Amino acid sequence: MILFQDVTHDYGGGPLFQGVSLKLEAGSFHFLTGPSGAGKSTFLKLCYGELLPSSGSVSIMGTDLRTMSRDQLAAARQRVGIVHQDCRFLDHLGVAQNVALPMTATERPLPESDLEDLLSWVGLADRAAALPPTLSGGERQRAALARAVIVAPNLLLADEPTGNLDWEMSQRLLLLMVELNRMGTAVLIATHDLNLIRFAKAHVNARVLRIAGRKLAVAGSDL
Amino acid sequence: MSARAISDLVVPQGGQSVWLVTLSAAAMGFLAVFALALAVSAAGLARGWSAQLAQTATIRISAPPAEIEQQIAIVLDVLRTTPGITEARLLGEEEQGALLEAWLGPDLPLDVLPLPRLIELTETAEGPDRQGLRLRLSAEAPGAVYDDHTRWRRPLVQAAARMQVLAVVALGLIGLVMSAVITLAASASLASNGQVVAVLRLVGARDRFIARAFVRSISRRAFLGATAGTLAALALFWALPDLGGPLEPVAGFGFRGRSWLLPLLIPPLATVLAWLASLATAYHVLRRVT
Numbered sequence: 001m002i003l004f005q006d007v008t009h010d011y012g013g014g015p016l017f018q019g020v021s022l023k024l025e026a027g028s029f030h031f032l033t034g035p036s037g038a039g040k041s042t043f044l045k046l047c048y049g050e051l052l053p054s055s056g057s058v059s060i061m062g063t064d065l066r067t068m069s070r071d072q073l074a075a076a077r078q079r080v081g082i083v084h085q086d087c088r089f090l091d092h093l094g095v096a097q098n099v100a101l102p103m104t105a106t107e108r109p110l111p112e113s114d115l116e117d118l119l120s121w122v123g124l125a126d127r128a129a130a131l132p133p134t135l136s137g138g139e140r141q142r143a144a145l146a147r148a149v150i151v152a153p154n155l156l157l158a159d160e161p162t163g164n165l166d167w168e169m170s171q172r173l174l175l176l177m178v179e180l181n182r183m184g185t186a187v188l189i190a191t192h193d194l195n196l197i198r199f200a201k202a203h204v205n206a207r208v209l210r211i212a213g214r215k216l217a218v219a220g221s222d223l
Numbered sequence: 224m225s226a227r228a229i230s231d232l233v234v235p236q237g238g239q240s241v242w243l244v245t246l247s248a249a250a251m252g253f254l255a256v257f258a259l260a261l262a263v264s265a266a267g268l269a270r271g272w273s274a275q276l277a278q279t280a281t282i283r284i285s286a287p288p289a290e291i292e293q294q295i296a297i298v299l300d301v302l303r304t305t306p307g308i309t310e311a312r313l314l315g316e317e318e319q320g321a322l323l324e325a326w327l328g329p330d331l332p333l334d335v336l337p338l339p340r341l342i343e344l345t346e347t348a349e350g351p352d353r354q355g356l357r358l359r360l361s362a363e364a365p366g367a368v369y370d371d372h373t374r375w376r377r378p379l380v381q382a383a384a385r386m387q388v389l390a391v392v393a394l395g396l397i398g399l400v401m402s403a404v405i406t407l408a409a410s411a412s413l414a415s416n417g418q419v420v421a422v423l424r425l426v427g428a429r430d431r432f433i434a435r436a437f438v439r440s441i442s443r444r445a446f447l448g449a450t451a452g453t454l455a456a457l458a459l460f461w462a463l464p465d466l467g468g469p470l471e472p473v474a475g476f477g478f479r480g481r482s483w484l485l486p487l488l489i490p491p492l493a494t495v496l497a498w499l500a501s502l503a504t505a506y507h508v509l510r511r512v513t
């Protein structure tokens with residue numbers, strides 16, 4: 001699904017991480033942890049081609065990001081669900097239209113009932129018409145996750161998807177991702193929340209990756 | 224929802240750049256009508272002047288009052304035997320007076336002024352042997368001067384042709400300025416919608432889809448603006464008083480007959496121009512977004 005080969009990334013002030021090689025298999029479930037500023041968001045951006053690595057190569061669904069045309073990248077992203085850490089929306093459209101955007105903007109049909117079911121699962125059924133700037137932080141995160149999963153993606157990349165949520169809602173959203181994973185979606189979640197990781201491990205066979213000291217390593221099973 | 228409706232939806236409507244497009248398209252449509260009118264009238268003038276003057280000539284006879292009738296008779300006689308002339312007509316004194324009145328006013332004491340007499344000629348398409356005619360006239364009626372109007376015609380036709388070039392250059396400049404304004408407006412619109420573009424790319428929208436959304440909204444504004452500007456200018460032309468009469472050649476600025484249809488091409492042309500300019504700009508700007 002995603003293949004990192006000897007990847008180094010550097011924004012200009014020295015490398016953030018070096019020599020990262022990693023393979024995310026279809027159907028796998030990973031967490032990505034590490035101290036703030038270690039490069040978790042950067043790592044996710046490399047996965048979906050918002051950034052290109054300073055050296056080494058990143059392949060997504062078998063194609064090197066560097067050799068992909070813009071349309072190929074767009075086509076690849078149509079099979080990837082992305083929850084951005086700062087949850088960007090189209091601020092002039094309501095929640096429901098934003099959640100439906102990955103389908104409508106790629107001209108794929110979307111059954112109205114699927115949209116309604118998903119909105120009620122994330123607890124936004126009664127906020128369907130609200131504009132994004134009027135949402136709370138947690139509501140934004142739920143809308144962003146709904147938008148990411150609506151395409152039933154092959155790969156889900158979520159950056160701190162539960163950062164602003166209460167524990168109960170965090171569990172609920174995690175179960176949604178676990179459910180997707182059971183149906184075949186590879187999941188990668190960047191998070192600080194060790195409770196969430198422990199909770200997930202009770203439901204799914206999840207591996208934990210840790211970025212620290214410019215290295216990416218598989219964390220011990222002691223979590 | 225249709226694909227079109229969706230692509231309209233993803234770009235927020237409104238904002239300054241939208242007004243910039245509408246306003247400039249309106250102004251350019253308005254100006255284009257005038258440039259087009261200039262082109263059409265100049266073409267009409269050139270055609271009219273050369274046609275009207277081409278097959279007419281005059282002979283002016285100035286002589287002392289005692290000899291003038293005799294010279295007129297000689298000239299008419301010469302003309303009758305000159306091939307290439309279909310008609311020769313001596314203008315009556317009142318007719319001549321009316322011609323002068325148009326320029327000098329009604330209070331002229333025409334009867335005391337020693338005016339030359341005029342003979343109006345209508346020539347065949349080939350015309351007479353002008354050089355020979357001049358020689359015969361100077362030999363038989365020294366007071367007669369043949370004038371075939373070429374002296375007037377050539378500069379007039381040239382002036383009209385220049386006016387036409389001028390009008391076409393003006394039309395070109397109008398198109399250029401409009402494309403430039405639309406290019407600016409399209410970049411401004413894309414730049415001020417940076418987040419919209421980024422989110423659309425994030426969810427996998429292709430450049431074509433994103434560009435279409437912007438291009439459609441800009442082209443639509445350009446069409447509306449250009450239509451309004453064109454109609455406003457046409458209304459002005461419609462309301463222009465029809466002077467007609469002796470002032471016709473100068474007052475004939477505007478459209479007539481089928482040329483009224485020409486300005487209707489301006490809105491579609493402006494739309495195509497806007498479409499091309501904004502499409503090129505959109506692709507250019509999108510290259511910078513991953």
Ligand SMILES: Nc1ncnc2c1ncn2[C@@H]1O[C@H](COP(=O)(O)OP(=O)(O)OP(=O)(O)O)[C@@H](O)[C@H]1O
Nearest residue numbers: 011012016034035036037038039040041042043085
């Ligand atoms: N566009 C950028 N240009 C320059 N430096 C950047 C840029 N984006 C991030 N950085 C820097 O790279 C480092 C890693 O950032 P990143 O957002 O990947 O961290 P993170 O692990 O996601 O942190 P957090 O847990 O706080 O979200 C930070 O020091 C950040 O300041």
Ligand SMILES: [Mg+2]
Nearest residue numbers: 040041085159
């Ligand atoms: Mg981060």
